[in-house]
Amino acid sequence: MMDLWHLHVFRKVVEFKSFSKAGKAVNLSQPTVSSHIKYLEDHFGCRLLDRLGKEVLPTKAGEMLYGYSQKLLAFRDEIETALANFQGIVKGRLAIGGSTIPGGYILPRLIGPFVRDYSEVTISIRIGDTQSIINEVLSGELELGLVGASTENKHIHQDMLIEDEMKLIIPYDHPWVTIKQVGLAQLLKEPFIVREKGSGTLQSLVNSLAASGHKLEELRIVAEMGSTTAVCQGIKNRIGISILSPIAVEEDLKAGTLRAISIKGLNLKRSFYLTQHRQRTPSPLCQMFIQFIKKACLKPLFPPTMFTDEFHKPTST
Amino acid sequence: MMDLWHLHVFRKVVEFKSFSKAGKAVNLSQPTVSSHIKYLEDHFGCRLLDRLGKEVLPTKAGEMLYGYSQKLLAFRDEIETALANFQGIVKGRLAIGGSTIPGGYILPRLIGPFVRDYSEVTISIRIGDTQSIINEVLSGELELGLVGASTENKHIHQDMLIEDEMKLIIPYDHPWVTIKQVGLAQLLKEPFIVREKGSGTLQSLVNSLAASGHKLEELRIVAEMGSTTAVCQGIKNRIGISILSPIAVEEDLKAGTLRAISIKGLNLKRSFYLTQHRQRTPSPLCQMFIQFIKKACLKPLFPPTMFTDEFHKPTST
DNA sequence: TAAAAATACTCCATAGGTATTTTAT
DNA sequence: ATAAAATACCTATGGAGTATTTTTA
Numbered sequence: 001m002m003d004l005w006h007l008h009v010f011r012k013v014v015e016f017k018s019f020s021k022a023g024k025a026v027n028l029s030q031p032t033v034s035s036h037i038k039y040l041e042d043h044f045g046c047r048l049l050d051r052l053g054k055e056v057l058p059t060k061a062g063e064m065l066y067g068y069s070q071k072l073l074a075f076r077d078e079i080e081t082a083l084a085n086f087q088g089i090v091k092g093r094l095a096i097g098g099s100t101i102p103g104g105y106i107l108p109r110l111i112g113p114f115v116r117d118y119s120e121v122t123i124s125i126r127i128g129d130t131q132s133i134i135n136e137v138l139s140g141e142l143e144l145g146l147v148g149a150s151t152e153n154k155h156i157h158q159d160m161l162i163e164d165e166m167k168l169i170i171p172y173d174h175p176w177v178t179i180k181q182v183g184l185a186q187l188l189k190e191p192f193i194v195r196e197k198g199s200g201t202l203q204s205l206v207n208s209l210a211a212s213g214h215k216l217e218e219l220r221i222v223a224e225m226g227s228t229t230a231v232c233q234g235i236k237n238r239i240g241i242s243i244l245s246p247i248a249v250e251e252d253l254k255a256g257t258l259r260a261i262s263i264k265g266l267n268l269k270r271s272f273y274l275t276q277h278r279q280r281t282p283s284p285l286c287q288m289f290i291q292f293i294k295k296a297c298l299k300p301l302f303p304p305t306m307f308t309d310e311f312h313k314p315t316s317t
Numbered sequence: 318m319m320d321l322w323h324l325h326v327f328r329k330v331v332e333f334k335s336f337s338k339a340g341k342a343v344n345l346s347q348p349t350v351s352s353h354i355k356y357l358e359d360h361f362g363c364r365l366l367d368r369l370g371k372e373v374l375p376t377k378a379g380e381m382l383y384g385y386s387q388k389l390l391a392f393r394d395e396i397e398t399a400l401a402n403f404q405g406i407v408k409g410r411l412a413i414g415g416s417t418i419p420g421g422y423i424l425p426r427l428i429g430p431f432v433r434d435y436s437e438v439t440i441s442i443r444i445g446d447t448q449s450i451i452n453e454v455l456s457g458e459l460e461l462g463l464v465g466a467s468t469e470n471k472h473i474h475q476d477m478l479i480e481d482e483m484k485l486i487i488p489y490d491h492p493w494v495t496i497k498q499v500g501l502a503q504l505l506k507e508p509f510i511v512r513e514k515g516s517g518t519l520q521s522l523v524n525s526l527a528a529s530g531h532k533l534e535e536l537r538i539v540a541e542m543g544s545t546t547a548v549c550q551g552i553k554n555r556i557g558i559s560i561l562s563p564i565a566v567e568e569d570l571k572a573g574t575l576r577a578i579s580i581k582g583l584n585l586k587r588s589f590y591l592t593q594h595r596q597r598t599p600s601p602l603c604q605m606f607i608q609f610i611k612k613a614c615l616k617p618l619f620p621p622t623m624f625t626d627e628f629h630k631p632t633s634t
Numbered sequence: 635t636a637a638a639a640a641t642a643c644t645c646c647a648t649a650g651g652t653a654t655t656t657t658a659t
Numbered sequence: 660a661t662a663a664a665a666t667a668c669c670t671a672t673g674g675a676g677t678a679t680t681t682t683t684a
Contacts, residue, residue: 028674028675028676029675029676029677031675031676031677032674032675032676035673035674035675036674051682051683052683053682053683053684054683054684
């Protein structure tokens with residue numbers, strides 16, 4: 001089969017008008033060059049070079065092949081450089097998926113500095129429930145996910161990125177705003193709003209309760225809402241209180257319209273995991289992004305003071 | 318060095334999503350396919366295919382390479398077909414040179430049927446003296462020439478194409494029009510016009526005279542003209558008579574304004590030769606043209622009756 | 635005669651094969 | 660347990676070398 005090496009040698013012969021000079025140029029002996037040219041001439045079934053003794057000149061067919069060779073070899077070089085560049089260069093589109101909290105609050109905050117540093121990058125964030133995000137990572141539609149722990153799929157690799165501790169969220173004028181910690185027993189009597197079944201937030205709550213030996217049914221559930229925002233509105237309208245991630249209600253906590261307090265005897269910590277396909281090789285862009293956000297998550301995204309009274313003092317700047 | 322074969326195998330793996338299926342498709346064993354892919358991955362320094370067990374899918378880099386491979390291999394195929402077609406196909410431009418008579422009268426008549434048969438052909442005729450035509454054939458500017466015999470250049474191959482017999486050309490009212498043959502002795506007394514020095518026509522005349530033991534100076538030369546047309550005008554204006562190729566004055570012979578007669582004791586035959594570079598491979602187009610005009614010259618181009626009285630009778634159609 | 639391509643031959647690097655192991659479903 | 664890729668190892672083709680002959684300026 002004709003290959004690029006033959007054409008490369010041929011090209012050199014045309015350029016040097018000599019077999020032996022071309023041979024020197026590509027570190028081949030003159031007889032080897034002869035055999036390459038012979039191969040091509042046999043392959044195409046026609047003479048490509050006229051050996052005039054003094055110099056070697058291409059025939060019409062040789063001229064055609066020379067022109068084509070130039071283009072073909074130039075294109076080969078283009079491929080080489082394109083792939084070489086691709087190695088290091090952070091460029092192109094990165095599709096990330098996130099469940100509600102990561103997709104709605106964490107990722108939007110993380111990608112800001114990244115896209116500022118790498119202007120040729122487009123990050124696409126897709127929000128969905130943990131399971132559908134994981135499915136899309138499996139299928140390859142998404143290269144990366146940021147979700148809660150998955151059901152241990154063999155093809156999924158997860159790496160803990162960030163810890164989140166849910167809090168009891170109450171209106172600013174709720175009687176408990178002055179209390180430092182509420183007991184679990186007290187909570188069970190309060191009207192309570194939950195996220196819909198299947199949501200990560202509800203799942204985390206169920207897990208936490210179970211860890212303390214309780215069940216969801218023991219709560220006085222007065223409403224079930226389809227989104228964090230809806231729950232939030234429910235709280236503000238005094239329908240009930242709920243357990244949410246402070247990250248999701250940061251605005252209201254800052255504004256003072258909602259307050260976050262801890263519950264004694266209930267571990268509400270949960271983690272979000274960087275989620276990748278175990279076998280698929282991440283693109284350099286993806287690798288760079290992972291590196292970037294891991295570093296970014298070393299310094300806390302959300303100031304620890306956010307949930308203290310200190311945090312609610314008017315800012316001086 | 319990366320070659321097209323690697324890319325071809327790689328492409329098949331991507332398409333079949335399998336090393337072994339790809340191997341079958343290109344008649345290679347699965348381990349051989351493995352080694353090809355390994356070569357490419359080493360060459361580019363990155364993983365190109367993710368082996369997911371169930372199927373094999375390209376990485377981002379693999380996708381890039383696949384796209385490029387398609388183009389590169391398509392271009393390779395284009396080259397193959399282009400050169401394959403070039404073999405048989407009569408197409409393109411053919412540069413031919415001719416000295417005065419062939420370039421001005423013979424070739425224009427010959428190429429007519431050829432360009433009619435091969436519509437994608439352009440014939441370019443360059444007229445010049447024999448020596449410059451031969452030089453251009455040597456340099457490759459012209460692929461073919463039609464000229465008188467050359468000075469036996471080693472690199473020139475000549476092949477007799479057509480014979481021409483020069484005649485004494487006289488005005489229609491010249492006293493000799495009724496005579497069948499003029500003797501050489503009579504000719505020497507007549508006012509005579511010659512072509513300029515260096516012209517093929519003059520050279521032929523000198524040669525013919527020499528063959529009969531005469532010299533040019535014995536003629537009563539009254540004028541020297543730079544072209545056949547000029548000589549012709551000179552004859553019509555009774556400046557003198559001349560020896561020319563009847564081919565060049567065909568129109569006047571037909572119209573009866575000039576007459577052509579033979580000269581006893583003077584062999585005025587000369588030949589025109591197809592002239593090629595001995596080492597250079599002629600293009601298929603050139604080969605085809607040569608074949609064509611050789612066949613065309615078997616039937617006389619100029620009717621033998623042209624120089625008889627019969628010829629001058631009014632045509633009935 | 636000198637210089638360059640073609641030819642003859644020799645050799646070894648490697649493409650490709652078979653057999654087997656490893657890995658993943 | 661099965662199917663597919665990786666690995667190990669072997670073989671043989673042909674790419675590339677040296678030496679020589681042929682060709683041509």
